[in-house]
């Protein structure tokens with residue numbers, strides 16, 4: 001193989017098939033992640049009670065991690081030469097995560113709502129993982145696997161908080 005053939009071959013490897021299924025799954029996960037970010041912010045601001053400090057801090061840790069991850073999802077779309085959806089109205093329409101009322105609620109209600117929201121985001125992450133696997137897009141699959149891992153860990157923590165309450 002000549003050196004030119006080698007580099008042509010390398011570029012073929014680095015440009016995996018970019019199916020619309022992968023892009024669509026990335027966009028859905030981006031929207032669900034943004035919606036979850038909003039709900040984490042709401043819970044961070046409005047949670048009350050004896051567990052205020054630990055929940056307020058935990059929600060901040062989660063939304064800060066998510067903020068960086070959302071940027072990576074959007075930039076993965078751009079790397080696939082697809083435009084990233086943005087803006088609250090656009091993203092809200094694309095997401096199936098529901099919103100809590102902007103008022104007082106028991107702390108466990110915030111956590112239970114976030115458990116539901118995380119389960120949706122995990123499902124979206126798994127759907128992206130499957131779409132990327134089907135398209136042979138290992139790089140996007142890697143991103144999706146990372147999302148599933150992080151969110152499953154957080155889900156375990158939130159569910160543990162709700163035990164025996």
Ligand SMILES: [Fe+2]
Pocket residue numbers: 044060
């Ligand atoms: Fe804050």
